Amino acid sequence: MTETRNDRTSGIWTLRPLPEMDEAQFRQWQELLEDRTGITLKAERRSFLQTNLGIRMREIGCDTYQAYYEKVVSGPGAIVEWATLVDRLTVQETRFFRDPDAYRLVSDYIMTRPREQLSRQPIEAWSVGCSTGEEPYTLAMLLDQSMRQLELKSLFGVTGSDISKPALEKAQRGLYGARKLVSTDADTRDQYFQASGGNEWEIDPALRQRVCFTQLNVLDLEQAPMHGMNIIFCQNLLIYFRQWRRREIVKRLTERLAPGGLLVLGQGELTDWHHPSLQRVPSDSVLAWIKRQTDEE
Known part of the structure; x- marks a missing residue:
């Protein structure tokens, strides 16, 4: 891994090697990331970590992984620096209407809810791990459509939550490049x-007025203010966690789902898992459950 620099004495662009990350350093960063966010970074992702740390280290003039680790953990401005790093490591590429089958299910x-219920009670949807906002805005479009x-007044609200503050700030602006709309019909x-x-x-x-955003670490779901949600959409987030933590996260989400509510996950993100208050939606293309009307939690 190298970086380009300008040799002032010769005027020629040369390459200066960046430090290599050894096993002990990688484990140290692994443990920090999992402890604070729950995210598990597998061994094959070492180059991803090294690349992103290296970019940030160059930006602030930090020469070693250990020095940067100490800055993130206990240095001046550690909280701000940690937030910046988390944004680099967690924000993923997404787009509007990314999973057509899942959105069709929503x-x-x-469309199959009782009309009298829809006409008097607002629908509350929650996009967990919303990144830069494409998912919650897509949900808002679907609900409005x-x-x-149904020729009913559009009574609904969508909440998007994410650990990354910069991602949420971009989501709140609601401004996107054309490639984010490649799956959106004209x-x-x-x-x-x-x-x-x-x-x-x-x-x-x-539409933007119907969507709000809040910073939330999924490890802190027990303190989340969301309750009685009609739809909880959580895709492409659980893949970063260990299986036992995935089950714990989904259990917490279930507690915040209203009776009769819909929970949607990404295909393959949770296996061999059952919850007494959930009924699996029969589908080969979408992983989803409906919360039973008679809750026994």
């Missing part, structure tokens, strides 16, 4: 986005 769920088809784009300069698209203000 639409079907709304479904209520319009009619939906024209209805819920406004063209902006530089080949960017802005979420329509009326």
